[in-house]
Amino acid sequence: MTDSKVIVALDYPTQEQALAFVEQVTPESCRLKIGKEMFTLFGPEFVKQLVAKGFDVFLDLKFHDIPNTVAKAVAAAAELGVWMVNVHASGGKVMMEAAKKALEPYGDKAPKLIAVTVLTSMSADDLRDTGIKVEPFEHVRRLASLTQEAGLDGVVCSARESRMLRSRLGDEFLLVTPGIRPIGADAGDQQRIMTPEKAIEQGSSYLVIGRPITQAEQPLQVLEQINHSLA
């Protein structure tokens, strides 16, 4: 079990690179996230390997489909022993309720189920292009409320929305925030960003951090610095 708030996004093109990082860290120093790249390349066996090493694994496949399909997919994720799994809140309340219900048989062993609100790579203009004519802040608020009504454990949002969601949705609701950039780090394709320290101060529960750690010359050193800054 870990106390770290950091979930490292293992977005590597090879298992060797990912495992070279994993061998340097412990389940106490970080949690791990497997997303679409590594899952598509290496599948459930790779996820099980990380779970077997004792890591809390967030399977970030952002399921977005009809209720029956999403329910079956989250149950399949639970079979892998992952700590957290997610769906898209824009799939709707009925879909999210079906996903929640599919995890009931797993009792205490069920993964935490959270929903993506508005991707941290999206600006207000990007959102408008999709036909949503409100600011990301407002759309995140709407989707997060829907997620809570559906009985899920929390949301993926940007840390810029954490303070507002924390005060509206309570202390127990998980706010998992990617788009985290230590001072001086390249934003890349992320639009709604924040530093690790500020994100925690604003009420984020967990920080998802990929490239600032995994692409660093000394990944372990960057992770340790972040953990230290949050202690």
Ligand SMILES: O=c1ccn([C@@H]2O[C@H](COP(=O)(O)O)[C@@H](O)[C@H]2O)c(=O)[nH]1
């Ligand atoms: O809104 C979202 C949802 C998921 N992500 C994922 O988080 C990491 C972020 O990686 P960085 O390298 O730190 O940008 C990545 O795996 C995304 O798929 C997100 O960024 N935003």
